[in-house]
Amino acid sequence: MSRLVNGARSFSTTASSLLADATMASQSVRQPSSFQVFRDAPSIRGLRRQLLQNDRSVGFVPTMGALHEGHLSLIRHAARENTDIFVSIYVNPTQFGVTEDLSSYPRTWDTDVEKLEKLNEELERLGENSASPGRITALFAPTSKVMYPGLPPSSEVDGHGSFVTITPLSTKLEGGSRPVFFRGVATVCMKLFNITTPDRVYFGQKDVQQTVVIKRMVEDFHVGTEMRIIETTREHDGLALSSRNVYLGDRRRAVGLTIYKALKAAEDVYLAGKTSRADILGAARNVAETVLSRQQSLSPSERALYEVDYISLADPDTLDELEVVDPAKGAVLSTAFKMAPLEESKPGENCGLGDGKVPVRLIDNLILAPRA
């Protein structure tokens, strides 16, 4: 397959996306051999047209890069039911609020390309003995000028632009702390879906509210694609993989596991037969508060502090908060922790990328499955 970088152009809009595009350009050194890289819409559309004419199916996996096993798991699922997989890497400025971490979001082009190449080798080996030999054939890595051709992309709540807004879903949970987040996500996903016209799209359960918003968008706008939601990939101890975890370091990584422990405690209560909000969320809050007060009693060089943004027990379709879980329907248990920067580090301590100074937002959720 060709080693072309298709339609490579370098435009920029706001300072942040200028930085993002420049970072991308400076990192776009490694070129893959088993799939093509596309930087603009007409070129990837050309490939899509050819595939359609040859009765091939496309599974699309949108990402913001800094790829980890969670992303690879989405691609492996896509490989089981499509001949061709399109992956996108684009750090979308409009989903970051003006004070959020757009400029520090991890960008790791070379290792991302390497991981995708290795995965293609794995898929090729699997394909020899299976009926579903899907492969990555395209990596779409557009510039912001390609994605936002008309205007500089705005991250202001009242900023101008062509936006897709899905309310009230987008205002709940994550939307409470990140008011432009789902407007940005829905808008960029609509653009990506319009460009790639995939048969199926793959999203991770880890970002549960994102799956609910995109599912609603696909239904309400009659987007001609099927949506697949893939279970959360976790570390051995349960911490959900996330691109931002590289900023945690050892101390915040250990304390950050509380997010999973709190959810598990709440799930245990539901599995034991309780259905009330007070019982279920009480168990999660108890874990979160106990760990936090223990951390607060330690010295600044020993502790890692956090703030619980929300702990939610919500309806799986509307994300409305529930007082009681209907066991026939189940619920979504979700939470967000804001891990504060370390106050003091110890000599030789692994404080993570950014030396422990970058605040890290962790989100996680468990689905309380319906029971008879």
Ligand SMILES: Nc1ncnc2c1ncn2[C@@H]1O[C@H](COP(=O)(O)OP(=O)(O)OP(=O)(O)O)[C@@H](O)[C@H]1O
């Ligand atoms: N641990 C995971 N398991 C399964 N899917 C995941 C996991 N982490 C991310 N994904 C999915 O990968 C897709 C791209 O996500 P993204 O590139 O934002 O990575 P991320 O790890 O979620 O990063 P962030 O630090 O921004 O949360 C999304 O559909 C997301 O839900």
Ligand SMILES: CC(C)(CO)[C@@H](O)C(=O)[O-]
């Ligand atoms: C879906 C997405 C790629 C849109 O930018 C992003 O929100 C993500 O990576 O989850």
Ligand code: BAL
């Ligand atoms: N996976 C979510 C992307 C974000 O936090 O911006």
